[in-house]
Amino acid sequence: MLESSLYYKDVLDYWGQQDKDYQMFALSDEEWRNVVILCKFLKVFYDVTCVFSGSNYPTANLYFRGVWKVHKILLDIVKGHYSFLTPMVKEMQEKFNKYWAEYSLILSCAAILDPRYKLNYVQYCFTTIYGIHASDFVETILSNLRLLLDEYVKKSKSTSSSLAGSSNVSDASPIDSSLGEHNVNSAYFRGDFDESDDYKQYLNKSSTRSEKSQLDIYLEEPELELNIK
Template sequence: MANLYFRGVWKVHKVLLDTVKGPYSFLTPIVKQMQDKFNKYWAEYLLILSYAAILDPHYKFNYVQYCFTTIYGIHASDFVETILRNLRLLFDEYVKKSKFTSSSLAGSSNVLDKNPVDSSLHQHNVNSADFGGDFDESDDYKWYLNGSSTKSEKSQLDIYL
């Protein structure tokens, strides 16, 4: 279920941003207060919710990239790079542990380097975004996918993404 939360939270973020920029200026002070509270929690759970969405075969990395692009525009690449970098760190740690488990089960005495995953995951302050009340991202997302380019993959994680 964690994979579904990203989409829901992203939509709330989008609605708040669109409301601030919308025609009803009397709502702006109220929505700004809501955004302050929302951004506090968004900053805390941004990475983990993104990972869950990326690992969902329905969404994968392109969807998360699209969502951040709709919220942050040209600044989305900072968030996306941080998410991807930390996901790769987690994957590398998984590979190390799985090799260690496999070698210990086979009776090998190889001990792998046990450097912990970078626990200081960089969190960004979320101050700007765009919201839309009845926003349906399906057409925009399809357009975004058509404009994306593919890169040569190396690891299993890259192939999955």
């Protein structure tokens, strides 16, 4: 409705001049400026809601960016010169901060696992909110993400061991044996890989030489191109 009213601003102003019954509803120039500001303010919430409501694409990795936008605009409004919005925004902040404290960690982890965002984008977002204290929050996120990865690796090993132990096929069969080894290796490697012994030894040596976790390697890789609107 606000966008429509702005589109017909000239018509509504003219109507206010010609129709005495409507004059009491006509807006002043200052009120029209407030309508423009309010429209831009609410547009952020509308856009974020549309993204979160998507059903044809994953949304978990997009929540952090959307919630951060809301966080940022609430801070900007309180610090800005729009006094007519300040009382309402302060009440919104009280409710928002409660949920941000509870969910910012998991939302950040999901964003980092999106190859378009990774750690740099999350660091940027926290810097715009917390300034020089952003590094403390980012370190907490990384610590929890590493704990999550460790837990995943443990469960993967446990599942692989259970599958191997429950097999009733004799290890003497070369085909069945290779399938069993493939199940174990697939917990750690993604995509197709050579089943030859030489290649398996190469992978084992590579993993032995590298002290970095898969998470660290992922974070050091360049981000995919991100089109920020």
